[in-house]
Amino acid sequence: MCETNQHTITIIGETAFNHEGDFDYLMNLVDLTAAAGATHIKFQVLINYDEFVSQLSEAYSLVKSWCFSVEQWNTAFDYAELLGLKLFVMPLDQKAVALCHRDSVEYIEIHSVSFNDELLLDEVNRKVQGKVIGLGIGGRTIEELKNLEQKLRHQKLLLLCGFQAFPSQLEEVKISRIKYLAKYFPEAFLGYADHSDPNHLDAQFSSHYAYQLGARVFEKHVTLKPNRTDAQSAYTGVQFKNYIESLNRYISVIEEDETTSFTMSDNEISYRHRQKKVVAIRDIAEGEVYTHENIALKMHTEEGTYSNLTELIGYTANQSFKLGKVIC
Numbered sequence: 001m002c003e004t005n006q007h008t009i010t011i012i013g014e015t016a017f018n019h020e021g022d023f024d025y026l027m028n029l030v031d032l033t034a035a036a037g038a039t040h041i042k043f044q045v046l047i048n049y050d051e052f053v054s055q056l057s058e059a060y061s062l063v064k065s066w067c068f069s070v071e072q073w074n075t076a077f078d079y080a081e082l083l084g085l086k087l088f089v090m091p092l093d094q095k096a097v098a099l100c101h102r103d104s105v106e107y108i109e110i111h112s113v114s115f116n117d118e119l120l121l122d123e124v125n126r127k128v129q130g131k132v133i134g135l136g137i138g139g140r141t142i143e144e145l146k147n148l149e150q151k152l153r154h155q156k157l158l159l160l161c162g163f164q165a166f167p168s169q170l171e172e173v174k175i176s177r178i179k180y181l182a183k184y185f186p187e188a189f190l191g192y193a194d195h196s197d198p199n200h201l202d203a204q205f206s207s208h209y210a211y212q213l214g215a216r217v218f219e220k221h222v223t224l225k226p227n228r229t230d231a232q233s234a235y236t237g238v239q240f241k242n243y244i245e246s247l248n249r250y251i252s253v254i255e256e257d258e259t260t261s262f263t264m265s266d267n268e269i270s271y272r273h274r275q276k277k278v279v280a281i282r283d284i285a286e287g288e289v290y291t292h293e294n295i296a297l298k299m300h301t302e303e304g305t306y307s308n309l310t311e312l313i314g315y316t317a318n319q320s321f322k323l324g325k326v327i328c
Contacts, residue, residue, distance in 0.1 A: 012041065013041045013220065014230075016230045025224065030076065030080050034083035040085060040087065040107070041080050042089070042109075043088075046066075046096065049064045077104070087106065089108055108124060109160070115140065115144060121148075132155075132156045135159055135160065138162055162194055170196065170206050175213060178192065178213035178215050190213075190214050191215050191219065192215040192218055194210075194218070198234060198239055204246055208250050211251060224237075276300075277304030277326050278304060279325065282294055288316070
């Protein structure tokens, strides 16, 4: 769950309907998510398809064919837990809410299409406690979010900026909303659900921008094959792993503690040693007093003891130096 440490992040592998009803494929997505280093895996759970989609919808038969049984979902949940993943569950019907009681389910998301589904919202309110309720804000106004906040007033909220446009353009997603959400919903956790083209730089760097705006929960679609449902904005295993490593590296670099921020690495110390050194600008005899007429600062490939003229001016040379030699 979201930690109190302001720099701690949650990274979610979103399976959505990329499985297309193939349970073995779903299990392989769990493997992919765990191997990439994500903290959570997201399942969109649909059990009662008649509650979710009209029988007269052109998508009815397809959605029906993509559903799993309660037993299958429990198997998938068990396997994700076995691999060390926490669960982020999006129940799409009331029966699916019953699967959210596991301790490993830390987040429950209400899909944007279900914002006005009073029966589903009531089911979540009645039966789910101690979880963070995620709300996808794509296509929603501040007023709608505030109204839903009132309905879920006893729940801790996560607001996820982003929406699926197969893929989405960063300019349309408007991640600037994140900073305004922090103003309107100061108690809520903030997140970013990226749906960029996986081959575009935005797929990696938009999460960096979102972090700077205050997001601490990051969601990416995952896929095993490029031509499946939701794959237009999904990462393969290697891409997802690289994304996670990049985001973690970015955060570690910009959030370094002040006590270590000015500690120099060996390479930086070597760079420092390139500074100009005190060099003889004419022959200097032993016992001669150092002045601006016989020493100066110059670049030199030899090691030197002094890099500041004030350390030597007025003092006596303890040995002789030829023109151009470093004073040591």
